[in-house]
Amino acid sequence: MKIQEADAKTLLVAQGLPVPDWEVARTTTEARAAAERFFAAGAGQVVIKAQVLVGGRGKAGGVKLAGSPDEAVAVADAILGMDIKGITVRKVLVGPAADIVKEFYLSAVLDRAARRILLMGSAEGGVEIEQVAEERPDAIVTVHAHPSLGLLDFQARELAFAMGLGGHLKTAVGIAKGLVRTMRAYDADLVEINPLAIVREAAADGAAVERLVCLDAKVTLDDSALPRHPELERLRDPDEEDPADREAREAGLTFIKLDGTIGCMVNGAGLAMTTMDLVKRAGGEPANFLDIGGGARADKVAAAMRIILADPKVNAILVNIFGGITRGDEVARGLIEARAQQERDVPMVVRIVGTNAEEAAKLLAEAQFETAASLDEAAAKAVQASHAAEARA
Amino acid sequence: MSILIGPETRLLVQGITGREGEFHSRAMAEYGTPIVAGVTPGKGGQQALDEGVPVFDTVAEAVRETGANTSCIFVPAAGAPDAVMEAASAGIATIFCITEGIPALDMIPAVELVRSLGSRLIGPNCPGATSPGSAKVGIIPGSIHREGRVGVVSRSGTLTYEAVQAMSDAGLGQSTCVGIGGDPVIGTTFLDILQLFAADPDTDAIVLIGEIGGAAEEEAAAWAGEHLRRTPMAAFIAGRTAPEGKRMGHAGAIISGGRGTAASKASALEAAGIRVAGSPTELPGLLRDAGYLGRMASRSSASDLGGRKATQS
Numbered sequence: 001m002k003i004q005e006a007d008a009k010t011l012l013v014a015q016g017l018p019v020p021d022w023e024v025a026r027t028t029t030e031a032r033a034a035a036e037r038f039f040a041a042g043a044g045q046v047v048i049k050a051q052v053l054v055g056g057r058g059k060a061g062g063v064k065l066a067g068s069p070d071e072a073v074a075v076a077d078a079i080l081g082m083d084i085k086g087i088t089v090r091k092v093l094v095g096p097a098a099d100i101v102k103e104f105y106l107s108a109v110l111d112r113a114a115r116r117i118l119l120m121g122s123a124e125g126g127v128e129i130e131q132v133a134e135e136r137p138d139a140i141v142t143v144h145a146h147p148s149l150g151l152l153d154f155q156a157r158e159l160a161f162a163m164g165l166g167g168h169l170k171t172a173v174g175i176a177k178g179l180v181r182t183m184r185a186y187d188a189d190l191v192e193i194n195p196l197a198i199v200r201e202a203a204a205d206g207a208a209v210e211r212l213v214c215l216d217a218k219v220t221l222d223d224s225a226l227p228r229h230p231e232l233e234r235l236r237d238p239d240e241e242d243p244a245d246r247e248a249r250e251a252g253l254t255f256i257k258l259d260g261t262i263g264c265m266v267n268g269a270g271l272a273m274t275t276m277d278l279v280k281r282a283g284g285e286p287a288n289f290l291d292i293g294g295g296a297r298a299d300k301v302a303a304a305m306r307i308i309l310a311d312p313k314v315n316a317i318l319v320n321i322f323g324g325i326t327r328g329d330e331v332a333r334g335l336i337e338a339r340a341q342q343e344r345d346v347p348m349v350v351r352i353v354g355t356n357a358e359e360a361a362k363l364l365a366e367a368q369f370e371t372a373a374s375l376d377e378a379a380a381k382a383v384q385a386s387h388a389a390e391a392r393a
Numbered sequence: 394m395s396i397l398i399g400p401e402t403r404l405l406v407q408g409i410t411g412r413e414g415e416f417h418s419r420a421m422a423e424y425g426t427p428i429v430a431g432v433t434p435g436k437g438g439q440q441a442l443d444e445g446v447p448v449f450d451t452v453a454e455a456v457r458e459t460g461a462n463t464s465c466i467f468v469p470a471a472g473a474p475d476a477v478m479e480a481a482s483a484g485i486a487t488i489f490c491i492t493e494g495i496p497a498l499d500m501i502p503a504v505e506l507v508r509s510l511g512s513r514l515i516g517p518n519c520p521g522a523t524s525p526g527s528a529k530v531g532i533i534p535g536s537i538h539r540e541g542r543v544g545v546v547s548r549s550g551t552l553t554y555e556a557v558q559a560m561s562d563a564g565l566g567q568s569t570c571v572g573i574g575g576d577p578v579i580g581t582t583f584l585d586i587l588q589l590f591a592a593d594p595d596t597d598a599i600v601l602i603g604e605i606g607g608a609a610e611e612e613a614a615a616w617a618g619e620h621l622r623r624t625p626m627a628a629f630i631a632g633r634t635a636p637e638g639k640r641m642g643h644a645g646a647i648i649s650g651g652r653g654t655a656a657s658k659a660s661a662l663e664a665a666g667i668r669v670a671g672s673p674t675e676l677p678g679l680l681r682d683a684g685y686l687g688r689m690a691s692r693s694s695a696s697d698l699g700g701r702k703a704t705q706s
Contacts, residue, residue: 112607130650148506189407225496254642269642270549273631291642322551
């Protein structure tokens, strides 16, 4: 699960990492109040950042500076309601603009191949790390955390020196260890600080001091671990979750919407991807990925059908079940029931093999469903039905 | 012979008294797998599977009393990493963890402990393995197999069944079929299994079924290109139409930062001389093109297959 920058920063602060102050505003009034507070505290400018779960918000105009409370209102007004890659901006983060001396990159990520937490650091911050990895791989420093002890002090020191952060050693070590601690505390897949920055600030006596701080934060959480972190579940952003996604999640289905016209209902993730691929190969476009899971019962099948049909572009449905734990006859009963209730008449091609396939075939034949023996045949028939529907429309 | 499981397997089931554990233990026993023990903490002294299998409180006790050498884990996600570590600590050589939905970071110390103790973990989030004719551990339906000499390795569950069924229908039997699991942190990789198949005298050809996410297929392809040039191989990669940045059901099936795509995996395999099928049904044909003629195992015959097909479809 992705969470917003402001929520990610809250988690970092809870783990003791240095993050400059911020506030979240949902209206221009809230943005003005926040800006006034930061200006009163001595900020020369404030930064206003769109809170959306897609990358590239800066390029899209979702990050801007303001030099006065009035300007902050104007900027917030422009950003709130803005469309960034299909997502409407509903809140902004307001904070004092940093006087950046130098930017770095630091992240902790799950390294699948090594089966360890990997720390990646670079003195080239503020840019896409993938780009740095491609163009100058030697500019990235990496270290693996110990599988049970986490990141050790000497590892954090090595990383800090290699990144050129020797002048801020103590803070850099604290941040590097803090990233691993954050990852483990909340079961994150990724904790990314980009940029990590040395900023110039005014001390109490007015003298300029340099400080290492986390200017941006990106955290993604492991969905499998959410049941044991109920407090993180509320960070799920209802503004950015599609209603179909929510219904699928609540029904225990894995659903991902795509752009095509052929709705797919499959058991098993690998087979669900394969079904989409074969639809495409047969000349059609899959409308979704949908895995009904193992041992799916009639009610799950009915929910899956509702979710698929809620997409107005769907003009044909392909059901592909390879029964193992899942019993074919139960799926067939679910399909018959779901079709009786469905409001929109969409042609359906059903292929059920494996456990109790014979009973399923009998039930489907009685209910006059279009069936197919092989996956290739099922995909071809579904594509044909979809094209026929397009021709009629 | 076969890999991972075979006639020498003495199976212990952790979580045998649970609903899933009991259901699949029955299917494994029916297939002919010798289940020598079950473990459910607090139910030691009971008997499972119609009084046929003794239940113990701990894996250590079960191993001591029965000589179990292989374990199959059906313990819920919260307790599964501990079950894996308990099995390894008790000296179980081969551990299959079927459980789905284990937090990825929980598996890091578990995998490390298994490795340090010299055991092997398959999974988690895997369907298990079958060595047709001798043993089946996990949840793969026994009916789809046919005895033979093709090794099958996959990250998936039902997609594996699809591919195995296509092979059996085409008369190509299997030495061992292994599902290594769809999670990001797993105990045994494609490469590990390829190395086992390469050393198995009863495996003559290999089918690899991968999917988007990670780079394990690429790693396996690079090794196969160097060491398995003479072994007929074919592959299939699921997720050509998967969008970037979305987890496609399996926790590990995600394209991120443009990496882990089906195209990248397919081209790594092709570069290693391994043909990649456009559909699982093409796998038998590609194996034949690669020079595998499908020497029949002695105990299966075309008429067996005909009978099986009739009941399957």
